[in-house]
Amino acid sequence: MASAMVTTLLPIFVVYVLDEGVDKLGYIIALATFISYALRILFGYLSDKYQIVKPFVVGGYFISAVTKPLLAFSTSYTSVALL
DSSP: OHHHHHHHHHHHIIIIISOOOHHHHHHHHHHHHHHHHHHHHHHHHHHHHHTOOHHHHHHHHHHHHHHHHHGGGOOSHHHHHHO
């Protein structure tokens, strides 16, 4: 549910609250998509090689749960992109 809320509100937050342009929003979405697919490939390879899945899944959910509330403290599009 948190991911669905962030996905819906992130464009409004970046463009209207942070007063950044739509181009900056495009940078954020492109970077997030690239990192997402790169990490899927990396951790998919590692989970196949070492036959472990649970630590990667738990770690991913943990990072997601920690970074979503930190978006409220973002003051620029770069901090949003890093989170």
